[in-house]
Amino acid sequence: MTIDANIGTSAVPSSGKDQRSFYARNRLKIAPWLFLAPALLFFLIYVIIPIFQSISLSFYQWDGLVAEQAKWVGMDNYARLMDDEKFWTSLKNNVLWLVLFMLAVPAGLFIALFLNQTTPGMRIYKSLFFFPFVISQVVVGLVFFWFYNPEFGVVGKVWGFFFCEQVVNIVGNLSTRCSIDPPALMASEDYATYGIIAAGLWPQIAYCMILYLTGLNNVSPDQVEAGRLDGAKGWRMLWYVILPQLRPATFIAVVVTVIGALRSFDMIAIMTQGGPGVGSTNVLAYYMYEVALSEFGFRYGYGAAVATVLFLIMLVYISYFLYRMYQDEKDGR
Amino acid sequence: MFPKPIQKSSSGKQFSYNVMVPIALFIWLLPLIAIFMTSIRPESDITTGNVFGWPSDFLLYENYAQVFRETKALQYLINSFWVTIPTMIMSVSLACLAGYALAIYKMPLGKWNLSIPLFMLFVAGNFVPFQILMVPVREFSENIGVYNTPWALILFHSAFQTGFCTLFMRNFIRALPFELIESARIEGVGEFKIFWHIVLPLVRPALAALAVLIFTFIWNDFFWATVLTNGDEAKPITAGMESLKGQYLTRYSLYSAAALMAAVPPVLMFFAAQKHFIAGLTLGATKG
Numbered sequence: 001m002t003i004d005a006n007i008g009t010s011a012v013p014s015s016g017k018d019q020r021s022f023y024a025r026n027r028l029k030i031a032p033w034l035f036l037a038p039a040l041l042f043f044l045i046y047v048i049i050p051i052f053q054s055i056s057l058s059f060y061q062w063d064g065l066v067a068e069q070a071k072w073v074g075m076d077n078y079a080r081l082m083d084d085e086k087f088w089t090s091l092k093n094n095v096l097w098l099v100l101f102m103l104a105v106p107a108g109l110f111i112a113l114f115l116n117q118t119t120p121g122m123r124i125y126k127s128l129f130f131f132p133f134v135i136s137q138v139v140v141g142l143v144f145f146w147f148y149n150p151e152f153g154v155v156g157k158v159w160g161f162f163f164c165e166q167v168v169n170i171v172g173n174l175s176t177r178c179s180i181d182p183p184a185l186m187a188s189e190d191y192a193t194y195g196i197i198a199a200g201l202w203p204q205i206a207y208c209m210i211l212y213l214t215g216l217n218n219v220s221p222d223q224v225e226a227g228r229l230d231g232a233k234g235w236r237m238l239w240y241v242i243l244p245q246l247r248p249a250t251f252i253a254v255v256v257t258v259i260g261a262l263r264s265f266d267m268i269a270i271m272t273q274g275g276p277g278v279g280s281t282n283v284l285a286y287y288m289y290e291v292a293l294s295e296f297g298f299r300y301g302y303g304a305a306v307a308t309v310l311f312l313i314m315l316v317y318i319s320y321f322l323y324r325m326y327q328d329e330k331d332g333r
Numbered sequence: 334m335f336p337k338p339i340q341k342s343s344s345g346k347q348f349s350y351n352v353m354v355p356i357a358l359f360i361w362l363l364p365l366i367a368i369f370m371t372s373i374r375p376e377s378d379i380t381t382g383n384v385f386g387w388p389s390d391f392l393l394y395e396n397y398a399q400v401f402r403e404t405k406a407l408q409y410l411i412n413s414f415w416v417t418i419p420t421m422i423m424s425v426s427l428a429c430l431a432g433y434a435l436a437i438y439k440m441p442l443g444k445w446n447l448s449i450p451l452f453m454l455f456v457a458g459n460f461v462p463f464q465i466l467m468v469p470v471r472e473f474s475e476n477i478g479v480y481n482t483p484w485a486l487i488l489f490h491s492a493f494q495t496g497f498c499t500l501f502m503r504n505f506i507r508a509l510p511f512e513l514i515e516s517a518r519i520e521g522v523g524e525f526k527i528f529w530h531i532v533l534p535l536v537r538p539a540l541a542a543l544a545v546l547i548f549t550f551i552w553n554d555f556f557w558a559t560v561l562t563n564g565d566e567a568k569p570i571t572a573g574m575e576s577l578k579g580q581y582l583t584r585y586s587l588y589s590a591a592a593l594m595a596a597v598p599p600v601l602m603f604f605a606a607q608k609h610f611i612a613g614l615t616l617g618a619t620k621g
Contacts, residue, residue, distance in 0.1 A: 028438065029440075029441070031524040032435075032437070032438035032440050032448070033434070033440070035430045035431065035433055035434035036430070036431050036434040036435070036451070038427050039428060039430060039431035039455075039499060040431065040451070042427060042491060042492040043454075043455060043458060043492055043495050043496060045473070046470060046473075046489055046493060047461065047492060047493055047496065048458060049469070050468075050469035050473075051465055051466065053468075053469040054467075054468060054469055055465075057468060057469070064468070064472075113335075113336055114354075114357070116334070116335070116336065117336075117338065117339045117350070118338065118340075119339060119340075119350070119351060119354075125354055125358060127603075127604065127607060128358055128362065131362065131600070132361075134596075134599050134603045135553070135596040136553035136555065136571050136595060137555065138553070138571045138575070138595070139574070139592045139595055139596045140364075142368070142574070142578070142589075143364045143367075143368045144364060146368065146371070146585070146589070147364045147367060153367075154364070154367050207614070210614060211614070211615055214611060216335065219334075221334060233337075237335065238335070241335075249615075252615065262462060263462060263463065265463070265555070265556050266555040266571075269559070269575070270555075270574075270575065284462075284464070285464050288464040288467070289464065289556075289560075292468060293560070303464075303467075303468065304465075306464070307462065307465040307467065308465065310462045310465065311461060311462055311464075311465040314460065314462050317460070318457050318460045321456070321460065322456065325453070325456065326449070326453070329449055
């Protein structure tokens with residue numbers, strides 16, 4: 001089914017000049033632009049044009065104060081990035097986020113399979129499992145920051161249960177003695193990033209779970225029955241019958257997880273501000289913010305260079321997503 | 334249905350399933366339960382080490398009232414509403430119009446049909462990292478004089494969320510029967526009237542889904558809140574939490590009460606419109 005762009009004119013007898021107004025004659029050509037204009041204008045001003053502004057800014061050195069003081073430095077910012085240890089740490093952490101965040105997809109599937117039942121009250125259970133996704137990452141970050149606290153957080157308490165004992169010292173006060181000290185997760189250069197990623201996984205797993213729950217709803221019962229008759233069950237059923245039907249859900253789950261991993265900012269800002277040590281939990285998104293709006297003077301140009309690198313990484317995924325979408329569109333009308 | 338319905342299993346299995354689900358839920362929500370318990374216990378419990386045990390006193394009302402009395406949390410919450418609700422209205426309306434344009438029309442330019450590339454532009458823009466927009470958007474907001482006002486956030490969020498909303502609306506409108514529009518055209522109904530009287534009533538469920546989602550996204554936004562505001566008079570609750578953290582970090586019950594309060598509006602929104610919310614999140618990729 002296609003729309004003839006000339007339908008407005010073809011309705012008029014071909015003999016003689018069309019007497020109607022310009023808009024009436026061309027309304028099918030003009031109308032879409034009128035509908036599109038406000039959104040397109042907004043989107044260009046706030047999203048599309050800033051991308052190019054940022055990229056061009058990355059060739060300048062500028063403290064953000066007087067526009068005339070911006071100095072063209074060519075590839076200098078990028079050359080400096082190559083020697084910037086903090087940049088490489090951030091990049092490494094980004095890779096770590098990407099890889100570990102992918103756990104959200106199978107974990108979400110696992111919970112979805114666990115909850116895909118129709119026992120009474122199941123609907124409420126499902127929404128409660130989804131809960132972490134609805135609340136702000138700032139709150140999630142805080143919750144986990146305390147959760148990890150070695151003294152009074154849940155992790156510390158559980159640790160204490162296994163490794164610590166309460167003793168009464170000479171003066172008669174209660175004190176705690178531990179055979180192995182509880183881990184101060186957020187203060188550890190080696191483990192803090194893993195702690196933050198685990199916190200980030202919590203809402204992300206909930207998101208993937210809901211995608212799979214909706215997907216499981218649409219799995220064709222006939223195929224499952226047919227599979228059962230052929231003797232498939234458990235893992236084999238999951239792998240050969242269910243997963244292929246869940247492909248659209250998996251696709252969306254992977255896309256949102258990749259984007260979530262590369263966008264990670266809130267949790268780091270709340271839990272560690274990039275520390276401890278020399279930016280041991282930094283990622284590009286946070287490092288860019290830190291550089292550009294640093295307390296020691298803004299470095300817009302250098303920040304823009306970091307942002308451009310992050311953008312290029314994201315562009316790989318965006319292109320893939322668009323390609324997939326374009327393939328679907330071509331098959332459509 | 335997969336896995337096999339539990340009703341078909343032995344009663345022993347059914348029983349253990351029914352026990353396991355609440356336990357799993359308890360473990361899953363443990364971090365939240367812990368922070369809730371902190372928010373209702375007296376400050377003295379924490380200093381004496383009673384952090385995870387039974388609170389010595391329940392101070393639900395007192396602790397939460399204290400947040401409003403002693404901190405700027407109420408101001409932050411009001412700011413959040415001030416940003417969230419106009420954004421919700423603006424981005425959904427803009428996207429409705431744009432989605433209609435991209436779903437229904439061909440937009441020829443020479444031999445090209447621009448409607449697909451334009452659509453792709455909205456989709457792609459929706460995925461870019463925020464940091465690449467940060468400096469120009471901050472500068473732009475300063476230049477038009479809205480920096481550190483709710484309008485800085487409203488305008489930016491409306492524009493950015495238009496990408497996601499347009500993706501959603503366009504796919505939704507495209508799934509409508511095209512004959513409706515065609516026959517209205519033959520009847521001589523104008524394009525805008527078709528949109529207003531035929532399409533708009535049909536997309537109401539999509540509008541609801543988008544509105545709930547956008548509300549949650551914007552409410553929970555932290556990055557732009559810190560980039561585009563810096564004063565208490567404009568700061569939304571997410572950015573406000575960070576400044577509260579600086580001031581009240583050692584007063585755990587007060588602070589956790591504030592944190593939970595920040596989570597209430599999106600949670601209410603989710604429970605009020607759960608079906609719409611989920612339909613929105615799945616991007617319509619899986620219907621159901």
